[in-house]
Amino acid sequence: MRPGEDDTQDFDSNQTAPAGPAWLGPKASEDEHVTRSRAGKGLSLRAVLPNAITAAALCSGLTSILFAIGGHWEQSVFAMILAGILDMMDGRIARLLKAQSRFGAELDSLSDSASFGIAPALVLYIWSLEELPRFGWLAALAYAICCALRLARFNAQIDVEDQPHKSAGYLTGVPAPMGAGFAFMPMYLWLATGEQLFRDPWLVGPWVIAIAVLMVSNLATPSWKSVSPSGDFKLAFIALAGLLVGGLLIETWWTLVLIGVVYMGLIAWSVAGYSKVKRAKNASASTDGDAEITRPAERKPLAVDEVDEALSRPRDQ
Template sequence: MRAVLPNAITAAALCSGLTSILFAIAEQWDKAVFAMIIAGVLDMMDGRVARLLKAQSRFGAELDSLSDSASFGIAPALVLYLWALVELPRLGWLAALAYAICCALRLARFNAQIDVEDQPHKSAGFLTGVPAPMGAGFAFMPIYLWLATDEPIFRDPWLVGPWLILVAVMMVSNVATPSWKSLRPKGNLKLATIAVAGLLVGGLLLETWWTLVLIGVIYLSLIAWSIVRYQKVKRERRATARPQEPVQTPLVGGEPEGEQHDRAMPPHDPTN
């Protein structure tokens, strides 16, 4: 059971993500969003449970990537297509395909680098590009706003399509994005972080859709912070790797000591 439990959680996340498609077919959009949220929560749990139980395996890593591709790549693309992009059958479908493909490419890149030690972003405590679960959360932002306001403009395919493509580009980009390792509140900020987390949970219970929008805005601000922070790390690394300039030695008798010493040495006789 120690080895089975993390993979069972991954399978549950896959089922939850795919079930959002069923709710979308029935036009139960709020349930489709909740199913995707549950999939995201389960996806956060499986890796931590595996590390806690010391049950990490290559099988689990591959299963997790396949689950993410279906739950956070294919499922959101189909839900958004059925929700808004169906009004533009050709262009809307291309936007949905672009999102699903970019999610698969991101996960393939992650698998290809899973055993690579020299990863600049990872060594600095950051991720490369937006993770698949957060990409799905970003992709659903128009649905959050539509459910919160009931304004038809948020369901406009000419708005949803470009937004979906933008999220797809963010997933396969090389920008530094925050990870749990890079978020290290210090001092009094720890108490503030605990308070904000509690308020967000309360907000999810009272004002679900606006709170989800707020979480998306907070994450966007964290991406901007990560980019600035990583640029600082890169400058520090370049300064450390830069070779030190030779120290100018004091002059003795009008010449550097090193040159006088070299000239004082007898010339090398190749016949000896």
């Protein structure tokens, strides 16, 4: 860098910033590679937009609690869905504007913890679990705590190079936004059918605890990289996305249930795919180890004195 040159200038869009806390910021997905750094020089003007979207996601997630208190369950679910959409947007926009920052990373984690951890726990408690105050509150606490633990684990492993799931194109555990969507599955079914069975706290409580366990588990789960369509299926994927939006407008609750079922299938597919990758990696490591063992030992070169001594030694007749 020349003297007097500003060290906060933009990096080349194709240049990957070195690992470290300075480049952290809102990400569209956990497997995304960051391409810019401000070297810890604070928040740039262009970073205002993605961080404002993150704040909007936080407000939307918390507003779902207000709707739940008033008994407006549909609006509460819509507010949570809007929070998830905004959460996906902030990382994409930050990357597009090259506006990732440490401030954005911290705000994004706090927003996710409140919007997809605390808010769903309180909404589900008000909707169903309060009929069993002790068990229901413990289930809600378990969900909120596991969501916070998952986000803390993700932040702690950002700079870790050895991440087997990430290197294979998968995530570890169910992401927080998808965890919130999963937790609301009984409410989707209740809104779609009107059956009080789906509001039973003895059904909702164990379900919420199961989702909490999935969030902090070590299961391989799908990432955008692992489910991205190939060239032959991109047009079909576009058509499917259009049909999905149409389904959300016409049959909102059943479409959300379908999305949850499909995602469960993708989790099973990811677990099977990662197991296959792991077995292939172990077999390759075993082959390399055997080759290392059977490799003949190299002879140590003789020193000059040793050569002279060998030549002067009388040969056996």
